[in-house]
Structures are given as structure tokens and as C-alpha cells.
Amino acid sequence: MxxxxxxxxQAIAYGHxxxxxxxxxxxxDAQLLLASVLDKELxxxxxxxEKVLSKxxxxxxxxxxxxxxxxxxxxxxxxxxxxxxLPFKVSTATLIPxxxxxTLIELVLVHFAEKAQLSCLDLGTGTGAIALSLASEMPTWHIDALDFSEDAVALAKFNAKQLNLPQVNIYQSDWFEKVPSNSQFDLIVSNPPYIDGDDVNLSQGDVRFEPKSALVADNNGLADIEHIAKQAKHYLKPQGRLYFEHGYQQGAAVRALLENLGYRAAQTVTDLNGHERISWAIFSHSHE
Known part of the structure; x- marks a missing residue:
């Protein structure tokens, strides 16, 4: 008590x-909650x-x-x-960054750090974390970000304003549905739903509170990745690159999927925990 x-x-010790x-x-966690109540820094x-809390x-x-x-x-x-x-406002309408x-941000910056001018599309932007983080590092890039959820789009726009990154074009779309058909991008990035609906982890930890629509995909979690990879071919410039975040056991399947669709040089990069997390490949139009 x-x-x-x-x-x-005493409050921190009790919360701990x-x-x-x-x-x-x-x-x-206890420190963060108490700091929030007091509206103070940690x-x-x-x-x-020794400061005393009011009732x-x-x-x-x-x-x-x-x-x-x-x-x-x-x-x-x-x-x-x-x-x-960067501080991102979050809500139950989106996944928590x-x-x-x-790892995806780092990889893209390594590959394109020398490019002052570049066009990028972020599919399923959620809070806007990927698009806005890239924009914060590369302010001259042209970045579009979209999400199926209107609430997510509103949240991403709020974050863009708070972070003073108004150059990112954020809008609602069901994947490529509202992307202009003549759009061409140097790179397309996505952290799509990739968890199988039967995965036991869906009933554990933080994900219990997160929107299932942003987590779960058919075909063992690969349905949205495959859909995006098929459609992205029509929106990538010659030698354009496609990047996915995916589950730690999906690297081989994603690489095979990309190569079967005509992408080349498919590779996977590990995250901070050494798990396969980001796969990317190049699309050469001559292979279409």
C-alpha cells in the first residue's frame, strides 16, 4: 500500500x-508514469x-x-x-514505433546518403515514424506517406506538424489505390502487417492493445508483403529499391518472394537483436 x-x-519504489x-x-515505467503526472523531466x-506528492x-x-x-x-x-x-504522438489507431x-532507417540512409534529390513512398505509415525520420535526416527528399486508416493519417499529419516536417505528403490510401498511376519512386518502404493470425504472440504483451489490422496478414503473414511487391513494380524507377520490415523468421520467404517476382539482389539485414528484420531488393524493368 x-x-x-x-x-x-517512495512512489517510484512502490511502482517498481x-x-x-x-x-x-x-x-x-514507474519513473515515466510519475514524471507524466508531475509534467516533469525524468x-x-x-x-x-524527497518532494511529496499531493493527494x-x-x-x-x-x-x-x-x-x-x-x-x-x-x-x-x-x-x-x-x-x-524524435517524439511521436501515438494512439490505439496505430502500432507503437x-x-x-x-534498422530500416539506417539501411536506407546508408544506401542513399549521397542523394540530395530522391523520391520515396512509405506504405502503411502509421504514426509517420519511417517517413518523418527519413525527412528529418534528408529534408530535400520528396517523401509521400500513406495509410489505410484515416485516424492514422491524422496522427501522422499531427506528428509532421509537431516535428516541423511539412514537406512530407501524407494521405489516405489502401496501399497503391490512390497513388497517381504515373508516379515513379526511387525507393518504396513499408512496415506492413506480417504476423500470422494464429500466432500465439498476438495474445501476449503490448500487441494485445494494438490494432490487429496493422499486425495480421493472411498466407502465414506474407499476403500484404506479396501484394505490395507485385504492385510496387509499376511505381519504381529503373533500378528502384523496395524495402520491407518483416518477422524474424520470414527473411528467406521474403527474399524468395521478391526474386520470384523479378526483383534482383534480394538481401536481408538483421536488427539490434540479431534477428532477420529488413529485406530489400532492386527492380530492373528489363526483367519485368
Whole structure:
């Protein structure tokens, strides 16, 4: 039981203890929740551990704590998630940006860092994490980002405004449906749904709270990847590149799929945990 007028240190210790059975980052979660209640930086908690919470602050902290104990992702509770050192507003309309996806950003920048002018399409943008992170690094690139969900599009537009990246063109589309037929891109990137509907992980952890439409795909999780790869051939410039994030066991299947569709030099890159996570290939129109 948390005392009636706890200090910041006592509140953190209590939250840490309560969250240990359900969170791998229990102490940090407790600190983030308390900082949110106080509207302060984490450093404030360390500087003023003896400060005392008001009754209203204590109750607000316990309320947030109970949501986290139930398994609700910390990003949804706080309303934001840091990605590529940028703060992204998040909501239950989209997936929460994950560190693994930064591998895709890094790979694209390695491949195209010397290109001042480049056209890029981000399919299924969600919060706008991929498109806006690339735009933050390469402000002269022409980047389009789309999502099927109107709520996701609104969220991505909000993030673009907050991050002062108005040059990214964000709009609603069911994959390529509303992409102008004469559009040609140097690269197309996507973090599409790639989890099989029967995957036991869908009932565990953060994904229980995330939109299933952004997670699940037919054909063992490969249906959307295959659909995008087929359509992308009509929208890539000669020697254009297609990049996918996918499940850690899907690398070989994605490479085979791309090569069967006429892409060449299909390769897979591992994420921070050493899992196959990003596959990419080049499309040569002469092979169509």
C-alpha cells in the first residue's frame, strides 16, 4: 500500500515493486508514469526524491500504474513514443514505433546518403515514424506517406506538424489505390502487417492493445508483403529499391518472394537483436 503522502522516491519504489511481475522495465515505467503526472523531466525525479506528492497526484499516479499493471503499453498511457530520437504522438489507431524499425532507417540512409534529390513512398505509415525520420535526416527528399486508416493519417499529419516536417505528403490510401498511376519512386518502404493470425504472440504483451489490422496478414503473414511487391513494380524507377520490415523468421520467404517476382539482389539485414528484420531488393524493368 502506498502511503497517503508519499515522496517521489517512495512512489517510484512502490511502482517498481508493483510492476516487476508484468514489466521488463518496471522501475523506468514507474519513473515515466510519475514524471507524466508531475509534467516533469525524468531528471526532476532524481534531483528532488524527497518532494511529496499531493493527494491528487498520488491518485493520478496509482491510476496510471493500474493501467500499466493490466499490460497497457507505456506509450499508449503516456501518449507518445520516442523513435529515431524524435517524439511521436501515438494512439490505439496505430502500432507503437519500435527500435527494430530504426534498422530500416539506417539501411536506407546508408544506401542513399549521397542523394540530395530522391523520391520515396512509405506504405502503411502509421504514426509517420519511417517517413518523418527519413525527412528529418534528408529534408530535400520528396517523401509521400500513406495509410489505410484515416485516424492514422491524422496522427501522422499531427506528428509532421509537431516535428516541423511539412514537406512530407501524407494521405489516405489502401496501399497503391490512390497513388497517381504515373508516379515513379526511387525507393518504396513499408512496415506492413506480417504476423500470422494464429500466432500465439498476438495474445501476449503490448500487441494485445494494438490494432490487429496493422499486425495480421493472411498466407502465414506474407499476403500484404506479396501484394505490395507485385504492385510496387509499376511505381519504381529503373533500378528502384523496395524495402520491407518483416518477422524474424520470414527473411528467406521474403527474399524468395521478391526474386520470384523479378526483383534482383534480394538481401536481408538483421536488427539490434540479431534477428532477420529488413529485406530489400532492386527492380530492373528489363526483367519485368
Amino acid at each position: 502506498l502511503v497517503e503522502t508519499p515522496t517521489l522516491a 515493486q508493483q510492476l516487476m511481475p508484468s514489466s521488463d522495465s518496471a522501475k523506468l 531528471s526532476y525525479l532524481l534531483t528532488w526524491p 491528487a497526484q498520488r491518485q493520478a499516479f496509482l491510476s496510471l500504474l493500474s493501467r500499466r499493471i493490466e499490460g497497457e503499453p507505456i506509450a499508449y498511457i503516456l501518449g507518445f513514443k520516442e523513435f529515431w530520437s 519500435r527500435p527494430d524499425t530504426e
